[in-house]
Amino acid sequence: MMAFQRLNFTVEDVAAACADRGSARVVGAGFDGTVYRAEMPNGEVIAVKELRLPHNKGKRGKENSNDSSKREAITVAAAAAEVEVLGSVRHRNIVRLLGWCRNNETVLLLYEYMPNGSLEKLLHGGGIIDDDKESDKRAGKRGGGVMAVDWETRYKIAVGVAQGMSYLHHDCTPLVVHRDLKPSNILLDAEMEARVADFGLAKFMDGAVALSVSGISGSYSYIAPEYACTLKVDERSDIYSYGVVLMEIVSGRRSVEPEYGEGNSIVEWIRQKLVSGTDDRASNLGRARRDDCELQGSEEGDDAGAPSGHALHL
Missing domain, CATH: 1.10.510.10 (Transferase(Phosphotransferase) domain 1)
Structure with a gap:
């Protein structure tokens, strides 16, 4: 397991927490993988994303073992390079990547929950x-x-x-x-x-x-x-x-x-x-917003002036 910060759990803890991949643990799914809620022995909850790795097929629909292993090696290498970059991302509005681990069957990305x-x-x-x-x-x-x-x-x-x-x-x-x-x-x-x-x-x-x-x-x-x-x-x-x-x-x-x-x-x-x-809905929303602002202005008194706010421009 490669960690991008100090972790209070081990790869064995992650494996044990992910052993039961029941639907109750699923918090998200996409074409590239499924995200599970996993609780560590110390009570910490993390999100574990299991990536789906592509497999190459032979001409007759049977998987060519040599091509498949090469493909998987390339995929894992590419994932490792990209994960290295994402592991260095630190911003309050980006979900933090805690670390990642893999074996011959799967790649797991560990995120804050x-x-x-x-x-x-x-x-x-x-x-x-x-x-x-x-x-x-x-x-x-x-x-x-x-x-x-x-x-x-x-x-x-x-x-x-x-x-x-x-x-x-x-x-x-x-x-x-x-x-x-x-x-x-x-x-x-x-x-x-x-x-x-x-x-x-x-x-x-x-x-x-x-x-x-x-x-x-x-x-x-x-x-x-x-x-x-x-x-x-x-x-x-x-x-x-x-x-x-x-x-x-x-x-x-x-x-x-x-x-x-x-x-x-x-x-x-x-x-x-x-x-x-x-658009009646937009009109109603705008009217409600204006009413809220007018009410706020009346409560603050005449000296408050026009109510301040932020506009979201389309």
């Missing part, structure tokens, strides 16, 4: 959350697709994600491009601070040279149109994805809904609403 789940589950409900009642109160009761979270928390989350992505783009060497920024890859700590996570698709770039990729990666509604056309990715692809996430935070809607029409995402829907000016 985020008790309030993902932004996806906060916005759209149905999430896995700890039994901590105070944590529930901070997160807000959610379910049925209704976002029960105040504007201050939404703003805090939006800014936190922006700060984390800015760090990856401007303060890391080499530059880190996430390539799959979306609400399910944004986690929330005990204080509802946003943490960008899941770098399974991350790519590291030298300077501003765009990276050519063999296929489109990421969730299509968060993919920049030029990325889908050119298969070249740089940090601007992440900026587009962040814009889509921001629209979800502000509107409470999913990136894809039947109401948007076939082939459309929240981007086209909001563009249409901005042109037509007929």
